[in-house]
Amino acid sequence: MTNSAETLHTVALTVNDVPREGTCVARQNLADFLRHDLHLTGTHVGCEHGVCGACTVLVDGQAVRGCLMLAVQAKGRSVTTIEGLTRSDQELGVLQEAFSQHHALQCGFCTPGILMTLVEVLQDDPDPSEMALREALSGNLCRCTGYQNIIDAALAAAAALRQNQK
Amino acid sequence: MxxxxxxxxxxxxxxxxxxxGTGKFVDDLDPHGLTHAAFLRSPVAHGRIRSIDTSFAAQVPGVIAVLTLADLRPVLTSDRLPVQFKSDGLPPNIGPYILAKEEVVYVGETVALVIAESRAIAEDAVALIDLDIEELDPVTGCQQAVQPGAPKAALDRSNNIYAQFDMGYGDVDQTFADAAHRVSLALVQHRGGAHPIEGRGVLAHPDPMSGQMTVWSSTQQAHEARGFLIELLGLDETLLRVRTPEVGGGFGAKYLLYPEEVSVTAASLLLGRPIKWIEDRREHFLAAIQERDQFWDVEAACDASGKLVGIRGTMIHDGGAYVPQGVNLAYNAATAVPGPYDLPNYKLSVQAVATNKVPTIPVRGAGYPEGTFVMERVLDALADAAGLDRIEIRRRNLIPVSAMPFSTPLKSRSGSGITYDSGDFHAMYEQALKEIDLDGFADRKAKAAQAGLLRGIGVACGIKGTGRxxxxxxxxxxxxxxxxxxxxxxxxxxxxxxxxxxxxxxxxxxxxxxxxxxxxxxxxxxxxxxxxxxxxxxxxxxxxxxxxxxxxxxxxxxxxxxxxxxxxxxxxxxxxxxxxxxxxxxxxxxxxxxxxxxxxxxxxxxxxxxxxxxxxxxMPTGLTYGMGVHAVELEVDAETGAVTLQRYVVVNDCGRAINPKIVVGQIHGGVVHAIGNALFEFMGYDEQAQPTTTTLADYLMPTAPEIPRIDVHLAEYPSPLNPLGVKGVGEAGCLPTAGAIVSAIENALGAKNNMIQRIPVMPQDLFQFIQQGKQSSAA
Amino acid sequence: MKASPFAYFAPDTLQEALDLLGSLDNAKILAGGQSLMAMLNLRYAMPDQLVDINGISDLAGITEQGGRLSIGAMTRQRVLERDSLLFQKAPIFREALLQVGHIQTRNRGTIGGSLCHLDPAAELPALAMLYDATLIARSAKGERALPMAEFPAFYMTPALEPDEILTRIDFDAWPQDSHFAFVEFSRRHGDFAIVAAGCLFSLSPSGTIERAAIVLGGVGAAPMRLTEAENSLIGQVPGRAAFEAAARAAQDIEAMEDSVYSAQYRCHLSEVMTRRALTKAWDRHQERAA
Incomplete structure (x- = not known):
């Protein structure tokens, strides 16, 4: 019986630019830690085996599966979640706004993972083709939208972001 | 105005x-004192429980309780869930147990539950429950289920048949005798699971102040769930409230009160603590309803001009281990066959049977995609037999606008007649052909051929009663x-x-x-x-x-x-x-x-x-029917059997669109779900009825690169049956998809005689067909 | 599901990690975690101890000396995908990596993790086989070098001892003007291939093929080299006839089957993908030349 003997680890990290600290057992994955220990429930869990992409968050700016990383591995790292995309007192950001305009979400459960993936994708390639976007989102499942409006929203957001850069 | x-x-x-990220789903709720549930599930498809020893599990630090059916019984009025959609002639004993009693009848059936301080600890304890089971022979397929000497899927039933019934009208046999062209088809249809990205989940939260139990559930049916819960728990409406937070998709899987919701609520009543259970993906594969298998053997006949004269045949439907909504799936599929076509004679003998697999109730589409697929395959086969163009034969059989409203002699599940209330099917059909640029297809096919690819086009139609x-x-x-x-x-x-x-x-x-x-x-x-x-x-x-x-x-x-x-x-x-x-x-x-x-x-x-x-x-006086036409162009790689969808056009009647963007979004989602059913998604079981696809890496849901642009055109023929004139579109996108895709694949291969009789179409199957085609043309 | 409990160790140095592995029972090494974490969450893998080697900084990196490339085992797949030195010396890596999983998994997944997980259809073991790479493993007892051909012991099992850590992968780059392609047949973008084929070939001054390597993934228990096909190419003028002849040799291999795909289908795909890889490699050259 190892449960009572399970060591608690302290995890200090930066989440959405704010220093945070929590304690967890070693087996706790990052998505569960964010959700249940730091109460950032915007990151969703859809499969826990690294396929659906709903739990995607940024770690040091890179999109990763929150279920395929241990919380203890996030020590000292900078994590960005959906809650960090826009402050609660701010208007929606360009990408989020494009999602609403293009009806790129229905139930919204997969949406945080898709948005977080797109943050990195659009940073890497500000002018992606439709096919490049489809491939970039191949690690995110959506059962509601059929993807088309997601792609259209991402293309529109990319165009708007390019415009903002000028 | x-x-x-x-x-x-x-x-x-x-x-x-x-x-x-501030929308709250059920797993985002975290009341004070929350505990977590995990289930021990049957590891075998069929077996008799000799004993359940929970003593080791109960000793795991952090475990609050380990509960079997016997432990829950003090707060239950029944051991089993009632059947939601009752219909005449159903046998008893077809609703699931809240937790298994003496027998387990599918892999994944709930046997016991552990309540613990965390989900992880609950799962640790589940692994320590000693379940002693005598394995029994499973029924692994619905064709096997009705064979003489087949094992029984459940020992307390007299046989494996949930229901058998005939459906139809006219005098099919007489008309077949004189028909110009006849074809026969043996179609195997498979539709897998619902797979919303959020699985099921429930939080039972007793409030000591009010004495009321609040059950938060990720469900499609809050009031129905409350109705069943108060019945099963012997409570009244003042004592039990069901609430839904944001629901992360349903697609049919959440239109059911499940054993997990009842047992978690019962446990919470017993223990007086909030308990949450969140379905993980593996559990969704093992225990959330599926739609699964239907085997159709049909004959069809048409006259010399290609006009349908009749369809007759049999269908066996795999109901799985329980049919908590009766036989609605098989019934819907059977009534869907005529579709938007004028079918003068029809006779189908249906058997809904038990197997030792996950229970079935409707997934998005609810049997209509299967019936639609049969008719579309029939039309392709008759066109080929009569030497007609596949696109033309549909034109000749669609119900003309002059016949609207059009009543078929069939009755819907509720017993009311089936009347198509409005719509110009021919106009929609021609619009779809125009939008996909049928005239330009030959050029596109020639261009694909230069790249070594076989391009094909397919068109199919479907119609479903909506607004029940x-x-x-x-x-x-x-x-x-x-x-x-x-x-x-x-x-x-x-x-x-x-x-x-x-x-x-x-x-x-x-x-x-x-x-x-x-x-x-x-x-x-x-x-x-x-x-x-x-x-x-x-x-x-x-x-x-x-x-x-x-x-x-x-x-x-x-x-x-x-x-x-x-x-x-x-x-x-x-x-x-x-x-x-x-x-x-x-x-x-x-x-x-x-x-x-x-x-x-x-x-x-x-x-x-x-x-x-x-x-x-x-209170609607009847269902309202919105027709849909799908036209698809695709390319087949003859060397691998790979199918790449290139163009997809939908013309769908939504009555009056309240919010066009939302309507189109519904169609997109339905089409892509059905693309999954046509080409990708397969829920596998081995010869012991053990599920073999229990992760999303094995069960292939379509992802963005596999999906073409879907060009949706809304036709608005207002329904006379409701004050808004609207028609439902939630499932519409699912109906003609497989028929259009399969027809297009055959068109690409230049194939005749309906060689594709099974969905999903797998590349290795297509490769086999292509090889056989080469051999037969060489011979 | 949640992982079963384990004790967690995050050594900062290789020596610490080796000491841990030498002393712990039922321990697993956690590299990028893109396979292991899923197996932990599903309780398919239930180690008592987990040794996380992500903190050992000197296990990552790409270097070159005298045409020999050395890749640290903990180099992330996304780094390999984008690294300019690797792209210059072995551009097939980028082509193959773009077919590995998804952005999110490549950001964490490592080359060493992929090699040790040894999925039969995985791209990186196939590339290691294609290049006849040498795999360097360390234990407290010392270091040893394994040729990739000897690295797979069984299905999805490397020939490593429980106390060993794969530290780096070394291989010789091919000449700058070599031709390359990596093609896959999979059901969905990013899925493990049903059959994958990679090839490298270089030409003599007279324009005939003087050296060739072809690898197939997804066909056998481990990636396999098509020696017969490679030999058949030597001395040939690159083009359809030579490629078709080489690909035919791929048909005769012994392929595995599973509940979905037959051995016969895999053999057929091996022929097709081999031919397509060779053709793609050569067509790319023609296009550049044009």
């Missing part, structure tokens, strides 16, 4: 919180705050229903839809409700809201007319104000609500009734 909000693609009121009754509830209220609130038993799970209902309300009350609060999925706020199934909610709940909102409007106009000493006809409701038209004389809805609310001891103004609110239960 011109519509102000109906027909506009207004911004969804659901979006803001979902895009900020008997009613849906709606209360529209303007409170003393001036705020407009809508309460309904309808249940959104991603469709944007709140936005649509707010638009319908705004139309009558002249307020911004974004300022209207729509409350769904709370049994304390409205007494009745049926929830989200059968593409019904905009039709039925929308109509209830529309009627109720008009009633509130009339009340408001009446009060304002009295206040301003004006005619009711001279008052308009604009921007939250009641105004005498063409003047500055106005007051707010808030003031009117205060007047209607009255003051203690004082009379209400003459003719004014208390409150600015109305409740309506719209």
């Amino acid at each position: 011109d519509p102000r909000f109906i027909g506009q693609s207004v911004r969804r009121q659901e979006d803001d919180s979902l895009l900020r 009754g008997p009613y849906e509830s709606a209360t529209v209220r303007i409170g003393k705050s001036g705020k407009v609130t809508v309460f309904t038993g309808a249940m959104p799970m991603g469709q944007g229903l709140k936005t649509a209902l707010s638009q319908i309300t705004a139309e009558s009350l002249g307020v911004d839809p974004g300022d209207i609060t729509v409350v769904c999925g709370d049994t304390n706020t409205i007494s009745l409700g049926l929830g989200g199934f059968a593409s019904r909610q905009t039709v039925v709940a929308g109509s209830s809201v529309s009627v109720a909102a008009k009633a509130v409007r009339d009340q408001a106009l009446h009060i304002a007319a009295g206040l301003f000493e004006a005619d009711v006809g001279d008052i308009e409701l604009v921007d939250g104000m009641a105004r005498v038209k063409g003047t500055e004389i106005q007051t707010s809805l808030k003031e009117l609500a205060k007047i209607a609310g009255g003051s203690p001891g004082y009379s209400l103004p003459t003719g004014v009734t208390p409150g600015l609110e109305a409740t309506e239960y719209f």
Whole structure:
């Protein structure tokens, strides 16, 4: 019986630019830690085996599966979640706004993972083709939208972001 | 009055919180003292339980309780769940046990549950429960189930047949004798699971202050769930409230009260603590309903011109280990065969049988995709037999607009007739051909051939009854705050229903839809409700809201007319104000609500009734039918059997579109789900009925690169059956998809005689066909 | 599901990690975690101890000396995908990596993790086989070099001892003007291939093929080299006839089957993908030349 003997680890990290600290057992994955220990429930869990992409968050700016990383591995790292995309007192950001305009979400459960993936994708390639976007989102499942409006929203957001850069 | 909000693609009121990550789903709820449940599930498809030893599991630190059926029995009125959709002739014993009693009948069946301080600890303890099972022979397929000497899927039933029935009309056998062309087909259809990205989940939360149990569930049916829970737990409506937070998709899997919801609630009653159970993906594969297998053997005949004269045959439906909604899937599939075509004679013998696999109830489409696929395959085969073009034969058999409304001799599941209420099928068909540019297809095919690819085109049609009754509830209220609130038993799970209902309300009350609060999925706020199934909610709940909102409007106009000493006809409701038209004389809805609310001891103004609110239960007199035409172009790589979808056109009748963007989104989702069914998704079982696809790496849901652009055109033929003229579209996209794709594949290969008789179409199967084709043409 | 409990160790140095592995029972090494974490969450893998080597900084990196490339085992797949030195010396890596999983998994997944997980259809073991890479493993007892051909012991099992850590992968780059392609047949973008084929070939001054390497993934228990096909190419003028002849040799291999795909289908795909890889490599050259 190892449960009572399970060591608690302290995890200090930066989440959405704010220093945070929590304690967890070693087996706790990052998505569960964010959700249940730091109460950032915007990151969703859809499969826990690294396929659906709903739990995607940024770690040091890179999109990763929150279920395929241990919380203890996030020590000292900078994590960005959906809650960090826009402050609660701010208007929606360009990408989020494009999602609403293009009806790129229905139930919204997969949406945080898709948005977080797109943050990195659009940073890497500000002018992606439709096919490049489809491939970039191949690690995110959506059962509601059929993807088309997601792609259209991402293309529109990319165009708007390019415009903002000028 | 011109519509102000109906027909506009207004911004969804659901979006803001979902895009900020602040929308709350069931697993986001975290009440004080929360505990977590995990289930011990049957490891075998069929077996007799010798013993369950929970003693080791109970000793795991952090475990609060380990419970079997015997432990829950003090708070249960029954060991089993009732059948939700009762119909005549169903045998007893077809509803699931809340936890297994003496027998297990599918891998994944709930046997015991552990309540612990964390889900991880609960799972640790589950692994320590000693379950001793005597394995029994499983029924692994529905064809096997009806063979003589087959094992029984459940020992307490007399055989493996849930139901058998004949459906049809006319004199098929007579017409076959004289028919110009006859074909026969053996079709195997498989539809897997629902797989919303959020699985199921429930939180039972007892409140010691009120004595009320609140059950938060990710369900499509809050009120139905409450109804069954109070029955099974012996409670009344004041003691049990069901609420839904945001629901992360349903697609049919959540239109059922499951053993997990009952046992978690029962455990919470016993222990007096909040308990949460969140379905993981593996559990969704093992224990959430599926639609699965149907085997169809049909013959069809047409006259020399290609006009259908009849279809006859048999169908066996794999109901799985339990059929908690009776035989609706098999029934729907059988009634769907005629589709939008004029089929003069029809006879189908149906058997719904038990196997030792996950129970079945409808997944998005609900049997209609299967019936539709049969008809589309029949038309392809008859066209080939008659030497007709496959596109032309459909044109010759579609029901003409002059025949509308068109009644088929079939009855829907509820016993009412099937009448197509409106629509010009031929016009929609021609539009689809135009939109996919049929004329340019030959050029595109030639171009593909230069790249070594075989390009094909396919067209298919489907139609489904939507807007099932008997009613849906709606209360529209303007409170003393001036705020407009809508309460309904309808249940959104991603469709944007709140936005649509707010638009319908705004139309009558002249307020911004974004300022209207729509409350769904709370049994304390409205007494009745049926929830989200059968593409019904905009039709039925929308109509209830529309009627109720008009009633509130009339009340408001009446009060304002009295206040301003004006005619009711001279008052308009604009921007939250009641105004005498063409003047500055106005007051707010808030003031009117205060007047209607009255003051203690004082009379209400003459003719004014208390409150600015109305409740309506719209009862549709029949289902409303929206036809859909799908045209697809694809390319087949003859060397690998790979299919790449290139173009996809949909023309779909939605009646009147409340929010066109939302309607199109529904069609997109339905099409892609059905692309999964046609080409990718397969729920595998081995010869012991052990599931072999239990991760999303093995069960292939379509991802963005596999999906072409889907070009949706809405046809709006208003329904005469409801005040809004709307038709349901939640499932419409699923219907003709597989038929169109399979037809296009055969078209690409230049194949005749319906070589593809099984879906999903796998590349290795296509490769085999191509090889056989080469051999036979060489011979 | 949640992982079963384990004790967690995050050594900062290789020596610490090796000491841990030498002393712990039922321990697993956690590299990028893109396979292991899923197996932990599903309780398919239930180690008592987990040794996380992500903190050992000197296990990552790409260097070159005298045409020999050395890739640290903990180099992330996304780094390999974008690294300019690797792209210059072995451009097939980028082509193959773009077909590995998804952005999110490549951001964490490592080359060493992929090699040790040894999925039969995985791209990186196939590339290691294609290049006849040498795999360097360390234990407390010392270092040893394994040729990739000897690295797979069984199905999805490397020939490593429980106390060993794969530290780096070394291989010789091919000449700058070599031709390359990596093609896959999979059901969905990013899925493990049903059959994958990679090839490298270089030409003599006279324009005939003087050296060739072809690898197939997804066909056998481990990636396999097509020696016969490679030999058949030597001395040939690159083009359809030579490629078709080489690909035919791929048909005769012994392929595995599973509940979905037959051995016969895999053999057929081996022929097709081999031919397509060779053709793609050569067509790319023609296009550049044009």
